[in-house]
Amino acid sequence: MYLRARNYDATTGRFTQEDPIRADGNWYAYCAGNPVNAVDPSGCIIELYDGATPEEIEQYYLAIIYLSQSKTFMDIYNELCESETVFTICFIDFEPYQLSNPNGETQQFEGDRYVGTYIFWNPYSGLVLGDEKSVQSPALGLAHEMSHAKQDLDGVMGKIKAIYSNENARINALEKDNLKYEIQVAKELGEPIRTEYKAKKEIKMTNSIEYGIIENEEFINSNKNQGQFIQMILISKLLGVLISYITLRILNEIRRIL
Ligand SMILES: [Zn+2]
Secondary structure: OEEOOEEEEOOOOEEOOOOHHHHOOOOOHHHHOOOOOEEOOOOOOEEEOOOOOHHHHHHHHHHHHHHOOOHHHHHHHHHHHHOOOOEEEEEOOOOOEEEEOOOOOEEEEOOOEEEOOEEEEOOOEEEEOOOOOEEEOHHHHHHHHHHHHHHHHHOHHHHHHHHOOOHHHHHHHHHHHHHHHHHHHHHHHOOOOOOOOOOOOEEEOOOOOOOEEEEOOEEEEOOHHHHHHHHHHHHHHHHHHHHHHHHHHHHHHHHHHO
């Protein structure tokens, strides 16, 4: 079976061919070190890193269901799903992580990041905005990184890279262009909005769709009522997705045993 850019072996449930970027020298050692076998069962060809924990996967689906209330996000998500490129979600935590390039040089990173078809995402990291009070949800961080993937698909990333030789200038231009999507998604979800890209300050959240205001060192969750609503659509919409996912995992386990 030929699936997009790679060969998918249905008997093992794994890709038989390393994707071109990975074959080129272990660029993404952290995430791609293990083969990826969990294709988003909703039918979207966005893969989840094979080493992902059930909790991380649950937070990812929670985020997608939450974000799907935003039309702007759905346009971005659908563009990623329908493209020939297979994007991979790699889960990170608050610890720094390393990526090595084809020359064997390793670079240390922290926080969410988009690196050539790989989206590194912390499902528990909220972003504290410039007022030091407003906090955006980890889900919005995922939407932000997916917007970078959209910039890549649209050729905007390439154009910006060609124009700016200075790295800081390039990052500023990329982030400025990205913010138009993030602001729109935040508005549609009722989350706090940042108007400019500033140095990141993170806060640990209890789940991927939590956002709100910090007052007197205490985090006031402004997502409480919405949380219940989310749980309701989660049950109706996500149940099917989870059942397909569980079935997929069980089938893979059976194949392994046989
Ligand atoms: Zn960014």
